Amino acid sequence: MKKITKNHSGKKGRGRLRRLRNDFDAWILLLPLVIILYIMVWRPTVLGAVWSFFKMNAYTPVKFTGLDNYVRVLTHTQFLPTLINTGWYVFWSLVIGFIPPVIIAVMLNELVHFKKTFRILSYIPAVIPGIAGMLMWYYIYYPGNMGLLNMVLTKLNLPQFEWLQNPKFTIIGIVIYKTWKGFPGAVLLYYAAVQSVSVELYEAALIDGAGPIKRAWHVTRPALEGMLLLNLVRQIISVFQTLDEPLAMTGGGPNNASNTLSFQLYQYGFNSGGRATGQAMALGVIIFLILIVFTLFYFILNKKVEDRY
C-alpha cells in the first residue's frame, strides 16, 4: 500500500516538475514584456493617479496635499475655455473629416480607370511624417504673401487672410490638417469593407430594379454601419487627445484659441519651470476619467458589432 502511494506520488511529482519547468521557461520569455509594460504603462498610470494628490517639487513628490492640485486646475480661468476648445476640435473633426473617407472608399471601389494610381496618390499624406506635414501646413497657412493659401487668394484678387492667427479659424485649420493626414488610413479601412460586399448582392438588387442610389443605400451602407459606428467613437477619443498639432503649429495661440487639454497638460508638466508638475498629473487624471467613459463605450460597442457579424 505504502509502496503504491509512493510510486503514484513519484510519477505525479515528475509530471508536476516538468510542468513547473515548462511554466518557468515560458515565463522567462514573457518577462521582458511584463517588465516593460510594468515600467512604461502600469506603474506610471497608478503613480500618476497617486501623485496627483501630492505637492511636487519639479519631478519629486514632496508631500500629500489632498485635492489642492485639482482645485488649482479646475479653478484656473483657462480650464473651461480649454475644455470647450477640445470639444470644438472633436466637433469640427466630425463635421469635416468623418464622412469623406467613406464616400471616397465607395467611389474608389467603382472606379475602372487609374484605380491604382488614385489609391497610391491619395495615400501620400499618411506617409509623410507627422511633424513634417504639420510644418508644411503651417506654411500653407502662413500669413502674408508667402503662404500658399494667401498666394491663391491674391491671384483671385481676394483680400488675404491670417488663417491660423485668426482665433475663429485656428481650430478649423488644425482639423483640416488632421483630416488631410488621417483620411488615407480611414479610406484603407473602409475600402476593405466595401470590397468585401459580394457582387451577388448588388446583382440581386439590380434585378429587383434598384438604381445606383438605392443600391448604395441598401447594399453598401449596411456593410459599413458597424465600422462607421466604431470609427465615430474612435475618432472622438483620438481627437480629444490632440497635442502635437497645437504644440508644433500654433503654440496653443492666438490667445489660447487653439489650446487643448492635452497641450495644457504639456505646458503644466514641461513648460512651467517644474512648478506645476502636480497640476499636470491632476489634469491627466481628469482627461483619463473623461476618456475612459468613451473607451468603455467603445468596447461595449465593439462586442455588439462583433456579435452581429
Next chain:
Amino acid sequence: MKKFENKETGILSRSDLSNVSGQMLYWFFFIVLALVCVVAVVPALWTLLTAFKDTQEIYASFSFLPSDMSWHRITSRLSESWAALQLGDSFINTIILSIGSLVFKITICGLGGYVLSRLKPRGAGLVFALVVWTMMMPVQIRIVPTYMSFLHFPFASDNMGGVSLLDTYWPMWLNACADTFAVLLFKNNFDAIPISYIESAKLDGCGNIRAFFKIVLPLSMPIVIFESINTLSQAWSAFFTPLLVLDKRMVLPLKIYRLSMDPNIRMNTYFMGLIFASLPPLLIFIIFQRRIMGGINVGGVKG
C-alpha cells in the same frame, strides 16, 4: 469604352454605364477622386517646388512653379541645402532609433505574443487580461510619471537613485516595446499556426527560443513585415518623446522642428529640409506599397 464592359456590378453596373446619366455619375466620381488626389499631393508638391525657388521669389512671386528649373539649378539647390541643414547626424540617429525599435519590438512583443498564444503558463491569462486593459488606457495620465521614470530609470522618483535615460534612445525603444496592440496582433496570428509544427520541432530538440525564431516567425512573415513597416514609419515620425528626452542626439523630426525656429536657415532651404525628412518614409512606402495598401487583415484584433 471597353473597361466599362468588364466592370463588376457594384453601385454602378454595366447597364448603368451604357446610358448617359450612369456615365455622368461615373465621371463625377472620377473627378471627385481626382480632386482628392490633388489635395493629397499639393502640400508636399508645393513644398518641393518652393524649395527650388529663390528667397526673394518666395515672398514676391505668386507662381506655383519656380522660375528657374534647369538641371544645374536643381543640383545646386540640393547640395546647398544639404550643406546648410546638416541633417547627416540626424539621419544616422534616426536610422539607429528605427532599427533598435524594430528589433526590440519584434523580439519582445513577438515572444510575448508567442507565450500568450502557445505556451500559456499559469498566470498567462492574467497577463493577457492586463494587456487588453492596457490597450484602452488613455496615455495622458502617465505622461509625467513616465518622464520621471526616464530621469531615474528604472525607479520613478529620485530618492532611490537610478540612471538617467535622457539623451539616449532607450525611452523610444521602450515605448516601441510597450505596444500592446502589436502583442495582440502577434498572438492572434500565432493562434493560427498548427500546434503540430511547433511540437514536432520540440521533439527534434528545439528549445522555445529556437522554435520561435525558426518556426513561428518565418510562418508569420506577413504580420512581421506589417509590424516592421509600422514600426519603421513610427520611428521616422516620432516627435513627442524625443522632444522631451533628446537634446544632443537629435532625430530627424525633432531636428526639423528646431530648424523651423532657426533664424539662420533661409526659407527655401528649410522647405528642402521638410522634403529630406519625408523621403525615407516615402521610400519605405514605395518599396512596400503592395503590403501597405492591402493584403493583410489586421481588422481582426479582438480583446
